[in-house]
Amino acid sequence: MMTPPRFLMQGDRGMVIEFGHEIHHQYVEQVRLLMVALEEARISGVEELIPTYRSLLVRYQPLSINFSELQEKVKILLQETNRVLAPAFVTDIPVCYDEDFGPDLMDVANHAKCTAEEVIQIHTSADYLIYMLGFTPGFPYLGGLSERIACPRLSKPRTSVPAGSVGIAETQTGIYPLLSPGGWRIIGKTPLRLFDPQIEPPVLLRAGDYLRFVSISREEYLEISKQVESRFYSAVRRPKEVQ
Amino acid sequence: MAESTFLVVQAGVLTTIQDLGRFGYGSIGMPAAGAMDPYAHQLANLMVGNPPQEATLEMTFIGPTLVSKGSHRIALAGGDLGAELNEISLPSCGSWTMREGDTLTFKGGSGVRSYLAVAGGWDVETILGSKSTYTRAKIGGFQGRPLKKEDTLNVGNIVTSLRWQGSLPLNLVDEFFSTKNPIRVLWGPQDDYFSEEEKTRFLEQSWTVSKDSDRMGYRLEGNPLLHLDKKEIVSDGVCQGAIQVPGHGQPIVLLADAQTTGGYPKIATIISSDLGKPAHYKAGDFIQFQSVTYEEAIQILKERQHRIRFLQDWIQSRERATSRLWHIHIDSNHYRVRVDEKLEDE
Numbered sequence: 001m002m003t004p005p006r007f008l009m010q011g012d013r014g015m016v017i018e019f020g021h022e023i024h025h026q027y028v029e030q031v032r033l034l035m036v037a038l039e040e041a042r043i044s045g046v047e048e049l050i051p052t053y054r055s056l057l058v059r060y061q062p063l064s065i066n067f068s069e070l071q072e073k074v075k076i077l078l079q080e081t082n083r084v085l086a087p088a089f090v091t092d093i094p095v096c097y098d099e100d101f102g103p104d105l106m107d108v109a110n111h112a113k114c115t116a117e118e119v120i121q122i123h124t125s126a127d128y129l130i131y132m133l134g135f136t137p138g139f140p141y142l143g144g145l146s147e148r149i150a151c152p153r154l155s156k157p158r159t160s161v162p163a164g165s166v167g168i169a170e171t172q173t174g175i176y177p178l179l180s181p182g183g184w185r186i187i188g189k190t191p192l193r194l195f196d197p198q199i200e201p202p203v204l205l206r207a208g209d210y211l212r213f214v215s216i217s218r219e220e221y222l223e224i225s226k227q228v229e230s231r232f233y234s235a236v237r238r239p240k241e242v243q
Numbered sequence: 244m245a246e247s248t249f250l251v252v253q254a255g256v257l258t259t260i261q262d263l264g265r266f267g268y269g270s271i272g273m274p275a276a277g278a279m280d281p282y283a284h285q286l287a288n289l290m291v292g293n294p295p296q297e298a299t300l301e302m303t304f305i306g307p308t309l310v311s312k313g314s315h316r317i318a319l320a321g322g323d324l325g326a327e328l329n330e331i332s333l334p335s336c337g338s339w340t341m342r343e344g345d346t347l348t349f350k351g352g353s354g355v356r357s358y359l360a361v362a363g364g365w366d367v368e369t370i371l372g373s374k375s376t377y378t379r380a381k382i383g384g385f386q387g388r389p390l391k392k393e394d395t396l397n398v399g400n401i402v403t404s405l406r407w408q409g410s411l412p413l414n415l416v417d418e419f420f421s422t423k424n425p426i427r428v429l430w431g432p433q434d435d436y437f438s439e440e441e442k443t444r445f446l447e448q449s450w451t452v453s454k455d456s457d458r459m460g461y462r463l464e465g466n467p468l469l470h471l472d473k474k475e476i477v478s479d480g481v482c483q484g485a486i487q488v489p490g491h492g493q494p495i496v497l498l499a500d501a502q503t504t505g506g507y508p509k510i511a512t513i514i515s516s517d518l519g520k521p522a523h524y525k526a527g528d529f530i531q532f533q534s535v536t537y538e539e540a541i542q543i544l545k546e547r548q549h550r551i552r553f554l555q556d557w558i559q560s561r562e563r564a565t566s567r568l569w570h571i572h573i574d575s576n577h578y579r580v581r582v583d584e585k586l587e588d589e
Contacts, residue, residue, distance in 0.1 A: 008432035011512030012540040014482035016432045023477055050269040050480035050503050057480025059266070062541055133272040134478065134504030137380055141478060141504070153475060153506065155490035159455055169506060170475065178379050181459070183489065197370065197382045203271050
């Protein structure tokens, strides 16, 4: 039996349905199943759904449906258990881990009491589940980072992190699709574009799929950058093997 | 066909096309963007007869210099940016006609943001359901960017029938833009990451708006807040108006261009009626917060909607009063006589 989720207010038009506090496969599945159920239910007054690792944010119009009315409807949906999720793919993400692309790589290595090479080796040897896209368009929040290289966020976020930067925050790893502020430890950079409004779909990755980081040299980085610039590069994708 | 455009002679400090936001794409991480003050934005539209969600120009500190090609009805709403029409000073909230060749300038004033609506709307491409500019991703609005010198803005073809011109009495709109009162918040969703003493300190102190403040968020400076234990959460969803507190204890108010998810505890969230308030604060200003209950927030929201309806009616009543046209026949002569009725409170 699962523990029932908590219903939290985020202002007068946000409801957070929180399944747990940590990253856990079970919460992810509960979030995605509830999201599918809410999309199908088309509750009047519900404007937008934002899924995360462990919670679902529902933005609603409080003059159409109030918090407690919405809570009752969600509780009914949570009792339905007959939905399944679609099969998954793995996308390769080339990353150059050179020092100027990954200014925090040494800090992460020091924190893990290992070498930079070991951090790279660990970072590139797993398929990461894309739990959600968020923060800015196309930013993938990934599960499956080894505890060995987990590292706290910067206590003062940077005001500017370049697009393509690959970072670590606690047990999460991710990629910044756009130049933006951010507090993650930056360990490398991918030449791929995670968000491109000129192509359809505008995001490279999809929640529920996987990705794998592949270490590349500076020369390869520059070569792929050129191909991406002229939109000749196509990302390597393959079906996820069922274990 | 007559030209229906505005020439941008000067761009202003930061002038972008915004509407009520690009909602519905939060699940791919698309920030909503939209007007920093959605109420000022709606008022500007209301004064030219546009629908409330139509795009306006969001102007910051100093607006653009615009020359009218063709005749247009325009409206301004928001802070006082020192607007002048052909060098004659305009009130901060009102509607006027710009004729061919007329020039609208801004010399700057006490205000931070103001919205410029044109009858018919601004004609830009709708991307993912919105005309809002989201500059970080270079999408929406005018080529995904703030206006530049020598741009040409096209006027849209939304049909409007309103002919009212004049200014809204400041006492009717002051509550929308005033920075005198505390900004009202609801606690949470992560106020349990802070002790009651820290929550009290959050409300009691005046926070200074930092210069690292933009459409994405306002960083506040003051006596740092202490977290009870953890300084981070596993990222969850973010609403505009959420106030997150990173490890260093200085709050960040997330605004129009806010990210869709975030990993710092959110001590409180600005109620939707006050969401536009931060837009009228600038670096160095003091912000104070006041907590309200959910029921109070809903009541305030209802009153806000009544106020908007009241302003709409107020404009309509003047419309009826000012637009009476008489056709008079005297002997064989036909006269058209326009009578401008004087209302009691004018």
